Amino acid sequence: MTPVAASPLTLKLSAFVALSEAELAVLARLHGRRRTFAAGRDMGHQGQPDQAAYILSSGWVCSYKIQPDGTRQIVDFQVPGDFLGLRSVLLRTSDHSFEPIGDIQAAEVLTSDLLEAFVQTPRLAMAILWAASRDEAMVVEHLVGIGRRDADARMAHFLLELGSRLALVGIGSKEGYDCPLTQYHLADALGLSAVHINRVLRQLRESGLVTFRDGRVTFDNYSGLVDFAEFDPAYLDQTGPLLK
Amino acid sequence: MTPVAASPLTLKLSAFVALSEAELAVLARLHGRRRTFAAGRDMGHQGQPDQAAYILSSGWVCSYKIQPDGTRQIVDFQVPGDFLGLRSVLLRTSDHSFEPIGDIQAAEVLTSDLLEAFVQTPRLAMAILWAASRDEAMVVEHLVGIGRRDADARMAHFLLELGSRLALVGIGSKEGYDCPLTQYHLADALGLSAVHINRVLRQLRESGLVTFRDGRVTFDNYSGLVDFAEFDPAYLDQTGPLLK
Structure with a gap:
């Protein structure tokens, strides 16, 4: 078995499809052109044609849109096992920018x-369609969250969703996870001011639910936080493979 | 050539991939189990397991989420050529409800x-992944719109996006399109009150940009509306096939 058998993307897709040796080998070949990018470097920007897509194997990435008025709306963060810019490649013109955090x-x-991978194993096509559907389900959750959830519940939901995503690829648990995001990332993702972010985090900490400090999210009361955020992780579909 | 060669889904996917006779035949077989649903009938609801997916061939559908407080957030509308509930099938538990409008x-x-279709033609898998990416790009646009666009620009953008989607499947143009949506649909989709919707529509009409009346959207000044909404249709990727 190659080391890629345990790549984050493999771990993630395994939640949807039980992968054969041959399918693992196809996935391994998809990881052939490895590259390193430095923090803050622009990997792809809004409006750029002919952009490459990437499979993220370590570190975090921030995807955002710049508004006509110059403000930044963070659409999502990518964690290991996620595609970067897949939508940009398929839609030809990137509808967003992304840059590494660290x-x-x-x-x-x-x-x-x-296309070559899909020819070799159509089940992989289903798995990647599943991953794309899951990404869309997350954006839908965020859309609903901005429309309807108050600031505290929005933050709680956000931290729980990230925790579930990281747990799927083996770098998070119900205890907590390492998180490189700053208050500015949180503000631009949740549509709040940086000052508001600090107040919300203090409130959640003082309620004994969750602590975000020194690059670490600690779930002080996981089930209490789930209740508070009305977090139902069904949309993340992590209960084991559908395709055996 | 079968009649399905001109199905809305075929028209839509042709924007991404030039379809061969064999691929058209596979698409035709996907349309095998045709059904009719009456207006307002619940086709699939939030939390439902083992739901079917559908390819919409005529009529409009509304996808929504019910919030814990009972309010409805419309996530999107589906028009001919769109999948219904594909995400629900792949993610096993539906993260939204959908019902026919008419x-x-x-x-x-x-x-x-x-899966069978993907085995026969992997290019179709790419095309459906493209369609899913395009759906996600639309949700991202809506997310950004609710966060940052004011009510008039949001409505203008929404009517332009629908027009482009309908033009792709041959039932809309820069003149306008038939539209069965009520002010309540518009309100729940755009996060505005029904009273506010009427005011916004009157304003756009009096500015000579667009008229929505008696089930018909008429673009009175298409390019003026595009400028007003800062509508850049690149994310809909309708400029012709990438895969020849």
Whole structure:
């Protein structure tokens, strides 16, 4: 078995499809062109044509849109096992920008690589469609969250969702996880001011639910936080493979 | 050539991939189990397991989430050529509900049907992944719109996006399109009150930009509306096939 058998993408797709040796080998070849990107480097920007897509294997990435008025709306964060810019490749013109938070490792993937992989194993196509559906389900949750959840519940939901995503790829648990995000990331993702972010985090900490401090999220009361945020992780679909 | 060669889904996917006779035949078989659903009938609801997916061939559908407080957030509308509930099938538990607006026709599709189609033509897998990416790009646009656009620009953007989507499947143009949505649909989709919707529509009409009346959207000044909404349709990727 190659080391790629345990890559974050493999761990993630295994939640949807039980992967055979042959399918693992195809996934391994998709990781062939590995690259390193430094923190803050622009990997792809809004409006750019002919952009490459990547599979993130370590580190975090921030995806955002710049508004006509210059403000930044963070659409999502990518964690290991996520695709970067897959939508940009398929839609030809990138509808968003993305940049690494800290140094990252990622493998470059072209449309032709994906097509070749799908020819070899159509089940992988289903698995990647599943991953894309899951990404869409998350954006829908955020859409609903901004429309309807108050600031405290929005933050609680956000920290729980990240925890579930990280647990799936083996770098988080119901105890907590390492998190490189700053208050500015949180503000631009949740549509709140940085001052408001600090107040919300203090409130959640003083309620004994969750502590975010020194690059670490600690769930002080996981089930209490789930109740508070009305967090139902069904949309993340992590209960084991559908396709055996 | 079968009549399905001109199905809305075929028209839509042709924007991404030039379809061969064999691929058209596979798409035709996906339309095998046709069904009719009456207006207002619940086709699938939030939290439902083992739901079917559908390819919509005529009529409009509304997808929404019910919040814990009982309010409804409309996530999107589906028009001919769109999948219904594909995300629900792949993620096993539906993260949203959907119901027809007026009577509709749709073909039922199971995960096994999709997998079989992907085995026969991997290019179709790429095309459906493209369609899913495009759906996600739309949700992202809505997310950004609710966060940052004012009510008039949000409405203008919404009517332009629908027009582009309908033009792709041959039932809309820069002149306008038939639209069965009520002010209540618009209110729940755009996060505004029904009273506010009427005011916004009157303003856009009096500015000579667009008129929505008696089930018809008429673009009185298409390019003026595009400027007003800062509408850049690149995220809808309708400029012709990437895969020849």
